[in-house]
Amino acid sequence: MIRRNLPLLAVLLALWPLGLGLERVLNGYYLQIAVLIGINIILAASLNLINGVTGQFSLGHAGFLAVGAYVSAFTSLALGLTSSVLLPLPLLVGGTAAALAGLAVGVPTLRLRGDYLAIATLGFGEIIRVIILNTNAVGGARGLGGIPTLAGFGAVFACAVLCVVALWRLVYSPRGSAFFAIREDEVAAAAMGIDTTRHKILAFTIGAFWAGVAGGLLAHFIGYLHTNSFTFLRSVEIVVMVVLGGLGSLTGCILAAAILTILPEALRFGAEYRMVIYALLLIAIMLTRPSGLMGGREILPWRSWSSTPAR
């Protein structure tokens, strides 16, 4: 087993000093960008599982992000956490809550396809946001402040690596090809004996879980939450990342997340045109290369990562 996973371990081992090095070298402003890149990688990768790999067009990802953020923040505040070591606890609680939300969204929408699914997930995302907005226990319209800032670059980096590795293992395992099958042709997949219901729900739940973890990291990094940050627009920003990277490609998600986090910072002086550029970018990708940067492929052939012999 060690042998099969040698490449994986090698990469992880190489990343460790990289992470530490980055933390030492980067200062305030750049560290913040790096953290945001990390969070966006998790968001893009988790949405990629739902949209790119399983082909379920979900526009409500910001809802899961919000659930994770608020629940983890509430946990920290309620328990009065002050030590970074305890960060995994609110993250897990937030992630689990988001996973439950994913379940709540995934189950009713099982029968829906394409456009209808998109709109239904959009609706769920907004409903979640309105519920949070009306919940005074988490600050309501004023926002939730004073969250202990337990998350630093190290935590975000570690979570991002964990997320990508976990999703990679899930998707590129033999069981994982079921997700791709559902994307390609759901009816045929069902006819082949794949439990489409189970896999679709799994995609939503796992995708939502990681979005929730990203939300927890966000909450514990900035220390302040407001529902205005979790609107449909946020969901669209994540969709743009996945689409830019190429639906279905994890490497694409990482690249796109990095590019799309740095771009608005680099364009700070043209702040009001930032969203216009986003929109134009999205349209341009769709018209010229809808398969995105990586065209749905990964940078390393997945066969060497799986546990089945190469076909």
Added chain:
Amino acid sequence: MDQLAQQLVNGLAWGSIYALIALGYTMVYGVLRLINFAHGDVYMIGAMSAFYFAHWLGLADAPSLFGFVVVMGLAMLTCALLGALIERAAYRPLRRQPRWAMLTTAIGVSMLLEYGGQALFGPDPKFFPQLIASAPALRLGGAVVTNIDLLIFGVSLALMLGLRWLVYGTRVGMALRAVSVNVDAASLMGINVNTIIAMTFMIGSALAAAAGAMVGLRNPKIEPLMGLMPGIKAFVAAVLGGIGNFPGAVAGGLLMGVTETLVAAYISSTYRDAVAFVILIAVLLVRPAGLFGTVTVEKV
């Protein structure tokens, strides 16, 4: 009881607006099977262009009914052209692509209109000139119907009847219906599908523009993001009525407006926007075909 009558009047006024926008959604979905996310923003452009026309033509200082009609007409023309442009540039190239591509592009166009609007018009709200001074026109029981409300009802009704005549009483309308049923068969029958689709967008956009101009008159605060919620609500209305179904869109719109007003009045106004989403989820789960839609079974 008086209160209820007034609430109904308020609800029907907004309902007419939603109905006009919903017709645009339903028309485009009928021919392209596409949810035109950008439609709500065309409504916003309608309101904005009406605002600018009113100022450029000096009508803001000389309020009159005629002035408003001129401004509304110009707004409708502008948006018809905009609709055709969007279709030609952003949707036509993707007709053979998978569905999510067109949907994603539609989202992109929507964002472009919203944020481009913010960059172009400025993000602060503008105040639509009072081209018609609001005055109570009718008293039904305890309810006051203003002249602007009457205008909205009248214009909406006229436009809807006009549309009905167009779709059911002309050859162009027949071509439109043919394209809605089966694009390939229609093109085989010699119908220029591209023209018909372009026309569909133009008509739908013009209706949305009329709605926008009228909303500018009634609720004078307009801003680049004003199309977001009404767009979604009108879409829900179209789905509620049965997407692709014209009378359904109208019924859905009116129902949507009234329900929303009653919820705001009797439960809490902070849930006004949530009503749309709850209705949407309910419809999609219980009867996705909508009130007037036909239930189709997917055959494999």
Added chain:
Amino acid sequence: MTAPTPPLRPLGARRRWSRLLLSLATLLCACSKPTTDEIRIGEFGSLTGGTATFGISTHEGLMLALDEINASGGLLGKKVTVITEDNQSKPEESVTAVLKLIKQNEVAAVIGEVASSRSLAAAPQCQANKIPMLSPASTNPKVTQVGDYIFRACFIDPFQGSTMARFAVDRLHAKRIAILTDAKNDYSVGLTEFFKATAKQLGAEIVAEESYAEGDIEFKAQLTAIKATNPDVIYAPGYYTECALIARQARELGIEVPFLGGDGWDSPKTVEIGGKAVEGTYITNHYSPEDQRPEVQKFIADYKAKYGGKTPDAMAVLGYDAMRMMADAIRRAGSTDGDKIRDALATTKDFSGVSGHISMDAERNAQKDIVVLQIRDGQFRFVESIAPTAG
């Protein structure tokens, strides 16, 4: 990690552009590093968005004060610079703005904001970083309760709400009062509570309590419900954008009774949007342009000269006073150390501001008079002035 092989030329080009722009951005950021021969004060406010006139007016008043300060030699022998950040009328942007001012621009103190909810969002950041924050016009008591680095240059809502309640019952003889609150706004919710408490104490009946949300454009549902209860007056303690529209729609429904409001109504846009509908409205406010005190008239003249004949509103006055209070505190502190400025602000006594004599009390709130104004012929006209009662 292996570098990804760019599959297309466009990707390479995009990468190059990103790097170029990033380095440009770095240069720009480097340019805004503080130099030691100037005093930097941060300002954050709503220069754009739904309540843009609040931020713009405050900014204009503040800039007028800044010009005067620098013209008379600056502070502690150094030039004073104000760095302004726009929060687009959003609370989460207030947090970002304040963090940027503190971390990137390294300001000595912060002046902001008008809206209580946005001040509340930003205050914890200032408190945690030990940077004194002076709010010119946030009236919700919770703002200064955040911590001992947070101050305000205006009165607080318990005073404002109860004053209007007293005015309504004693002067206008209102017995049936309807209230329309902006439920998502701390300021509005707070004012409603204080108003209600006093009104009930004085024997008036609150016949209706409706709510809306900032950003709404349709209020007829709530107004219809209010109309059915037949009130003598309607108290609408919200911000001018919504309140002016509310007044219009009320008149369209046939509601004739006068409106009452708080300082959130004070904006040049109120009459512009509301037109005839807002005639007769009474509001509680920080100052009246009809005040004949020489410092007020001089300020109005200077403001008109600098800003093209515009009459300043209360936010401009408070922006002006806040900047001067901050300068006064820095002078007395003799340094730009956060703790010293904080102590100096806390001991402000009888500071002569355009909006009145200002003394900082133990809760870091200003003890000042309140004025009641009425909109007549499109102008805010003075009705009466009320001094703070003890407690």
